[in-house]
Amino acid sequence: MLKMYGFWRSAAAFRVRMALNLKGIAFEETMIDLDxxxxxxxxxxxxxxxxxxPSLFLEDGxxxxxxxxxLEYLEDTTSSPALLPADPLGRARVRALALIWAADHHPLIVPRIRSYLRDTLGADDNTRSAWIKHWFSEGLRIGEARLAGDPATGTFCHGDQISIADLCLMSQAMGAKGFGVDVSVYPTINGIVTNCMKLEAVTRALPLKQPGAPAAH
Ligand SMILES: N[C@@H](CCC(=O)N[C@@H](CS)C(=O)NCC(=O)O)C(=O)O
Incomplete structure (x- = not known):
């Protein structure tokens, strides 16, 4: 069985957890308490x-x-269900969407950035909260602008099949909600999140369902 090191609230671990569940790959997760x-x-x-x-250990260590x-490794080694489209243009679009959230926005709100804001730059809780909400909102606003009205957008980010882009969107959207950002003001994104939440493989991977998470309210 694969062994993952993650944390209940980690967006990056959440992406991998969803992919493992969708592809039916058994794993056990050890929580590294980032707090x-x-x-x-x-x-x-x-x-x-x-x-x-996350860190993910394969069977061979x-x-x-x-x-x-x-995610790319899992896609290369367990092709079904596919989390990338077959055509090169579709793959480029999905990867571009994924990078909006995973590369351009998620890194701005991780614990080491929040600690630096507090400990080195002297930012108080209100300032840090404003920073976090701003960058979560920006990621969602830009994603909405990219997705809305694009004929390639379907019930998911790319057509009607869940892809790596949706996993990255979900990880940001759930994080945003956790920090009090209203995701419903982004209608296309909100619809895609609703569709993702219909999948058991996604809901089982949700941060608040993981050991160590505060009781859901
Ligand atoms: N680009 C990395 C980001 C990994 C990352 O920053 N993970 C966060 C949790 S989502 C973390 O462990 N942060 C620890 C810290 O900032 O001290 C990935 O996608 O795996």
Whole structure:
């Protein structure tokens, strides 16, 4: 069985969890408590020198890192159900959408950035909250502009099949909700999130369903 190091709230771990569930790949997850700084423990640094989750161990002991790279690996090795379209243009569109959220917006709100804002730049809680909400909202606003009115957008980000783009969108949308951002003001995104939430493989992977999460309200 594959072994993942993640954290209940981690957007990047959530992406990988959804992909594993969708592809029916069994895994067990060990939670690295990012709030307690466990990502900096020597044992974990030995696994992932970047001090981030997720890290995914394959059966042979190989350790994969970086959620998008892991998603591509899973796609290459377990092709069904496909999380990338077959045609090159479709693949480019899905990857471009995924990168809006996973590469351009998610890194702005991770714990190490929030800690730097507080500890080095002296930002108070209100300032940090405004930062987080701003960058979550920007990612959703830009995603909405990219998706709305594009004929390639369907019930999911790309047509009517869930793809890597949806996994990245879901991870940002759920994080945004968790920080009090109203996702419903982005109608195309809100519809796609609703459609993703109809899939058991997605809901089982939700942050609030994971060990260590606060009780859902
Ligand atoms: N680009 C990486 C991002 C990994 C990342 O930043 N993970 C966050 C949780 S979502 C983390 O572990 N942060 C620890 C920290 O910032 O100290 C990926 O997609 O895997």
């Amino acid at each position: 307690a700084g466990e990502q900096h423990a020597p044992d974990y640094i030995a696994i992932n020198p970047q001090a981030v989750v 190989t350790c994969l890192t970086q959620s998008l790279s892991i």
